[in-house]
Amino acid sequence: MTGAMDQSQDGIIRLPPMATIREAAQLRDTLLDLLGQGVPAVVDCSAVEQADLSLVQLLTAARRMAERDGLELRLVIPSSGALANLIRHSGLEHDFDQIGG
Secondary structure, eight states: OOSOOEEOTTSEEEOOSEESGGGHHHHHHHHHHHHHTTSOEEEEOTTOOEEOHHHHHHHHHHHHHHHHTTOOEEEEBOSSSHHHHHHHHHTOGGGOTTBTO
16 A cells, blocks of 8 residues: 555554555455454554545455454444545445444
């Protein structure tokens, strides 16, 4: 991702300000690696300033994969900001009950 994506040892991925299609492959790989560890995971989107639908698609797919595999995946999405607005405008807010959490 543009800027450093931080994956800590405690199962937290902190996304950088830019989270667009250009960074999608790296995020996908990081999410798959984290979910493959079978530990509770958190994707912190607090720093995201610019996003597109590729991020929304990846987060949706990761959440569904975690549910299917019985894993815990928590998304931290501030109630205001680029990502929350994108989710609302895309009509997918029902898939993201963790906005503001």
